Amino acid sequence: MASRIWCVVLMAGVTLVPAMSASAETSTATAEGALLDPRIERRRVHEAMIDSENLEIGAFAGLVSIEDFGVNTLAGVRAAFHVSEDVFFEATLASSEAGETSFERLNPGVRLLDDDQREWLAWHLDVGCQLLPGEAFLGKHRAFNTGLYVVAGAGNVEFGGDDHFSVNMGIGYRVLLTDWLGFRVEMRDYIYEIDTFGEEQVSQNLAWTVGLGGFF
Amino acid sequence: MIIRGMLIAGLCLLAIGATAADLLRVQVSDPFIEVHTGPGRGYPVFHVVEQGAWIELLKRRTQWIKVRTPRGRVGWVYRTQLARTLDETGGYVALDDLGQEEFFRRHGEVAVMLGELDDITAMTVSLGFAFTENLQADLYWTEAQSDLASNRFLSLGIQHHLFPRWRISPYVLLGAGRVEIEPRTVLVRPDNRSERAVHAGGGVRVYLTRNFVFRGEYRSYVVLTDSNNNDELEEWRAGFGVLF
Numbered sequence: 480m481a482s483r484i485w486c487v488v489l490m491a492g493v494t495l496v497p498a499m500s501a502s503a504e505t506s507t508a509t510a511e512g513a514l515l516d517p518r519i520e521r522r523r524v525h526e527a528m529i530d531s532e533n534l535e536i537g538a539f540a541g542l543v544s545i546e547d548f549g550v551n552t553l554a555g556v557r558a559a560f561h562v563s564e565d566v567f568f569e570a571t572l573a574s575s576e577a578g579e580t581s582f583e584r585l586n587p588g589v590r591l592l593d594d595d596q597r598e599w600l601a602w603h604l605d606v607g608c609q610l611l612p613g614e615a616f617l618g619k620h621r622a623f624n625t626g627l628y629v630v631a632g633a634g635n636v637e638f639g640g641d642d643h644f645s646v647n648m649g650i651g652y653r654v655l656l657t658d659w660l661g662f663r664v665e666m667r668d669y670i671y672e673i674d675t676f677g678e679e680q681v682s683q684n685l686a687w688t689v690g691l692g693g694f695f
Numbered sequence: 696m697i698i699r700g701m702l703i704a705g706l707c708l709l710a711i712g713a714t715a716a717d718l719l720r721v722q723v724s725d726p727f728i729e730v731h732t733g734p735g736r737g738y739p740v741f742h743v744v745e746q747g748a749w750i751e752l753l754k755r756r757t758q759w760i761k762v763r764t765p766r767g768r769v770g771w772v773y774r775t776q777l778a779r780t781l782d783e784t785g786g787y788v789a790l791d792d793l794g795q796e797e798f799f800r801r802h803g804e805v806a807v808m809l810g811e812l813d814d815i816t817a818m819t820v821s822l823g824f825a826f827t828e829n830l831q832a833d834l835y836w837t838e839a840q841s842d843l844a845s846n847r848f849l850s851l852g853i854q855h856h857l858f859p860r861w862r863i864s865p866y867v868l869l870g871a872g873r874v875e876i877e878p879r880t881v882l883v884r885p886d887n888r889s890e891r892a893v894h895a896g897g898g899v900r901v902y903l904t905r906n907f908v909f910r911g912e913y914r915s916y917v918v919l920t921d922s923n924n925n926d927e928l929e930e931w932r933a934g935f936g937v938l939f
Binding site: 521522523524525526527528529530531532533561562563564568596604609611612613614622624626633634635639640641642643644655658674679694 | 719721732733734735736737738739752753754755756757758759760761774777782783784786788789790791807809815816818820838839840842845877879880907937
């Protein structure tokens with residue numbers, strides 16, 4: 480019985496050893512091949528391969544003083560494209576609802592504009608310039624990148640049931656809370672001609688807003 | 696449950712693998728490069744990476760690149776300094792400088808223009824696509840508010856550059872579209888009008904720098920009305936375009 484078992488073991492040995500040595504040979508061959516040809520991928524680096532974040536999208540809210548119609552809340556969205564560290568282009572859309580004129584408050588029942596005409600909707604295309612970039616410090620260990628910027632541009636204000644060609648200009652202060660999230664405080668003047676009260680007049684509408692925007 | 700867990704773990708591993716593969720590394724070849732705290736020349740230099748060190752490129756904003764240094768510091772490096780680093784092949788990192796040549800290839804263009812349409816201030820936004828260096832198709836949206844009405848034009852046109860390789864490149868244009876005329880509310884309310892319009896004109900494109908151009912245009916519109924006479928309008932406008 481024992482001799483039969485030994486016989487089986489030896490036969491297995493005879494058949495397996497050449498197979499194992501063969502496999503050992505192939506692995507050596509691959510190792511040698513690898514030594515000669517390491518096939519490490521070396522990548523060329525182009526500037527375009529680095530993920531770019533030049534688009535900023537955000538929202539803002541605040542107060543706008545619609546001339547003759549009181550101070551009202553304002554909310555809007557903006558998208559900006561940063562061309563360089565100094566210059567950016569932006570598109571803004573801001574919406575508000577005009578309140579009552581002092582004439583309407585003094586004369587109950589008098590309505591100069593209906594509800595639809597009180598909707599104040601402005602869109603503008605602006606060019607902006609970053610000035611005075613720097614850092615602001617909060618406590619001892621925290622620094623934020625900041626900057627003062629000015630914007631100016633043209634667009635359209637829909638108010639009193641009509642569209643008005645409008646120019647706007649503003650100045651703001653931006654604080655980057657993180658690399659991609661910015662907080663801004665801004666003052667902006669929307670200027671357009673309007674004839675709601677019969678004669679054409681230049682309307683100045685100052686707005687104070689705070690906003691948040693992310694870079695993508 | 697276990698399968699879902701394994702799936703999530705597998706996906707996480709894949710994601711890690713992907714980021715590791717996407718990681719761009721370059722080696723400093725100048726004696727040193729300066730790392731700023733923010734993406735702008737006004738931000739102070741807080742760290743310096745010496746020659747031979749490998750830095751990771753994280754992202755870029757305008758002309759600045761966010762990097763991670765071998766010591767784990769994260770800051771911003773100007774692109775001209777990036778140009779003085781070597782990639783894994785040992786070659787200098789290639790900067791993608793945009794030039795006037797970009798305008799001879801197929802490209803898209805966004806332009807904003809301001810002008811006068813029959814003594815009314817008009818604002819135009821256009822989106823264009825250049826098929827060849829000579830031909831470009833554009834979609835225009837023009838708004839012009841007069842004392843009497845709000846006018847909105849939506850038109851499609853084609854511009855042909857006669858000498859596209861000149862820095863100041865003249866072109867002719869032709870197109871058609873629709874005009875919406877909405878009278879002012881202070882007037883007795885007649886109905887809004889919507890008419891077809893065709894236009895022809897010419898202009899110049901002046902190459903400024905990088906991917907920016909100045910555009911000045913004259914165009915003559917014929918508004919095809921139902922009445923006996925067609926309206927004719929003239930518009931001058933100028934603005935800036937950006938290639939993308």
